Amino acid sequence: MGEPLQIVSVDREPAGWFVPLVDGEFLVAFLQFDERLTLLRHSRFPRPVDRRLWLDADAIAQRATSTFPDAQPVAAPFLTYDGNITRIAWALPVAGGTIFVAGDYAYYAAT
Amino acid sequence: MALTNRQTAPRIAGLEVNSLLAAGVLPPSRFQETRLSASPTPIHDLNGELLFYRVPILRGRVTDSYADVAAFPVFGGLLLRVATGLSWDEKALLKAAETAARKQKRSLKFDKTRFVAYSYPKVAVQFLLGDEEVAMLELGSWTQVPPARQRKADEPPSNFDRWSVIDEFPPLRQRESEKVLTERLRQWEELKISIDPRTIDATAYLRAVDAILAVRTETRQIAYSPIPGDHVPCFELRGQRTNVWCVAASVQMILDFYRYNYDQTRLATELGLGTLSNPNGLPYTDDNKVVTTLETMTANALDASMNTSPSWTQFRDEIRANRPLISFVPGHSRAVAGYTATRTLLWNTFRGLLVYDPWPPADGVITQWENFDATTYRRTFSAQVTLVP
Numbered sequence: 001m002g003e004p005l006q007i008v009s010v011d012r013e014p015a016g017w018f019v020p021l022v023d024g025e026f027l028v029a030f031l032q033f034d035e036r037l038t039l040l041r042h043s044r045f046p047r048p049v050d051r052r053l054w055l056d057a058d059a060i061a062q063r064a065t066s067t068f069p070d071a072q073p074v075a076a077p078f079l080t081y082d083g084n085i086t087r088i089a090w091a092l093p094v095a096g097g098t099i100f101v102a103g104d105y106a107y108y109a110a111t
Numbered sequence: 112m113a114l115t116n117r118q119t120a121p122r123i124a125g126l127e128v129n130s131l132l133a134a135g136v137l138p139p140s141r142f143q144e145t146r147l148s149a150s151p152t153p154i155h156d157l158n159g160e161l162l163f164y165r166v167p168i169l170r171g172r173v174t175d176s177y178a179d180v181a182a183f184p185v186f187g188g189l190l191l192r193v194a195t196g197l198s199w200d201e202k203a204l205l206k207a208a209e210t211a212a213r214k215q216k217r218s219l220k221f222d223k224t225r226f227v228a229y230s231y232p233k234v235a236v237q238f239l240l241g242d243e244e245v246a247m248l249e250l251g252s253w254t255q256v257p258p259a260r261q262r263k264a265d266e267p268p269s270n271f272d273r274w275s276v277i278d279e280f281p282p283l284r285q286r287e288s289e290k291v292l293t294e295r296l297r298q299w300e301e302l303k304i305s306i307d308p309r310t311i312d313a314t315a316y317l318r319a320v321d322a323i324l325a326v327r328t329e330t331r332q333i334a335y336s337p338i339p340g341d342h343v344p345c346f347e348l349r350g351q352r353t354n355v356w357c358v359a360a361s362v363q364m365i366l367d368f369y370r371y372n373y374d375q376t377r378l379a380t381e382l383g384l385g386t387l388s389n390p391n392g393l394p395y396t397d398d399n400k401v402v403t404t405l406e407t408m409t410a411n412a413l414d415a416s417m418n419t420s421p422s423w424t425q426f427r428d429e430i431r432a433n434r435p436l437i438s439f440v441p442g443h444s445r446a447v448a449g450y451t452a453t454r455t456l457l458w459n460t461f462r463g464l465l466v467y468d469p470w471p472p473a474d475g476v477i478t479q480w481e482n483f484d485a486t487t488y489r490r491t492f493s494a495q496v497t498l499v500p
Binding site for chain 2: 040047
């Protein structure tokens with residue numbers, strides 16, 4: 001079990017915890033709790049995924065900027081969700097919007 | 112609306128006290144082979160609402176303990192306290208209160224008395240004439256409780272201040288409390304126990320509960336067919352191909368199950384979700400497109416329907432019939448292909464759904480289990496094969 005990561009809303013309000021279950025360099029599953037520590041779910045990936053893309057803020061920022069090379073980061077990435085709490089993603093604030101990174105998938109949302 | 116009433120409060124108190132006694136939390140010498148009174152005393156909040164019931168615990172005809180059970184949802188649990196060494200005789204206490212009140216004011220006129228938690232958990236007897244309070248004496252000391260004092264917004268009440276526990280709690284906390292307590296009540300009600308819960312007997316209670324626990328786990332998953340022995344699970348995860356195509360991926364999973372194999376982009380077109388390079392989500396107003404897509408893409412071999420108030424029963428019944436569902440939660444869509452109802456602790460049934468979640472894009476995750484009672488469900492879509500006439 002890896003170190004729990006706090007999930008915050010896009011407004012940086014506490015929204016729960018992401019507890020990774022890792023196997024070497026891979027993320028295989030995770031537990032998600034709400035902010036009152038109620039277990040929301042236990043989820044597993046169909047195939048193990050590169051743990052850095054979910055747990056390493058630097059690697060996540062790099063993933064975001066490699067997809068959107070013109071973006072100008074204005075703050076460090078943070079673990080959040082897009083819409084529903086189960087749509088967990090990292091957010092990298094950039095000039096004019098946010099780049100969301102969910103594993104290997106990155107997309108841009110204008111402010 | 113009160114959580115408990117005169118009839119249910121003694122039963123709930125009995126179940127809670129029995130479970131604490133069986134767990135070794137309460138001393139057998141005091142509680143084993145006692146019985147809870149069928150006539151609990153209502154205790155009101157200062158604002159007039161029914162706050163909790165005090166249920167005397169009897170050994171023979173003697174009472175030297177009682178249990179308090181919540182009636183208004185401001186507490187974190189149903190059982191508020193079990194007090195020992197204190198008798199609770201409602202009639203005797205009211206008579207003593209009246210004697211003390213008349214001693215203090217011979218001309219006192221009143222037409223009603225009631226017990227009031229004037230400074231929770233401290234209780235007083237309130238004397239009313241019509242709806243107006245004419246006196247309030249603290250239980251036991253029979254001292255007049257002074258009128259309410261003006262306090263600063265953040266100043267807590269002092270030792271002998273009167274204050275309303277209901278008014279003092281933020282409304283948000285009350286809503287959370289109501290949710291927790293209602294769930295706890297539901298679980299007690301589901302416990303079809305074969306003993307009279309008002310009788311406190313740890314041995315009989317454990318025997319009855321053990322029999323229930325042995326059959327309290329039920330798990331089902333979508334299988335190849337409803338025939339026992341067919342392979343389980345028979346369902347595949349499809350990750351959404353864009354960040355807004357969760358509905359297309361969910362529809363794809365359901366159609367795949369019925370062996371209608373479409374590419375997600377084709378289904379996105381049918382649902383009006385744009386293209387891979389220019390995708391869009393399904394607007395709230397177009398929810399019904401899921402129904403029409405499931406039917407159109409199977410040439411009406413599937414008869415689909417939308418449910419706007421999803422319930423546990425619906426999820427359970429569809430899975431039992433070996434039919435996967437699409438579940439909309441606010442801002443997201445997934446497929447559901449199983450459930451579990453497991454009594455993990457005596458007072459806790461975990462209800463979980465097996466969710467094939469297309470998020471994150473490309474990969475998706477299999478959630479085993481999603482806490483049904485901690486999730487808000489907006490819509491479900493179910494489908495069944497129409498029979499050839």
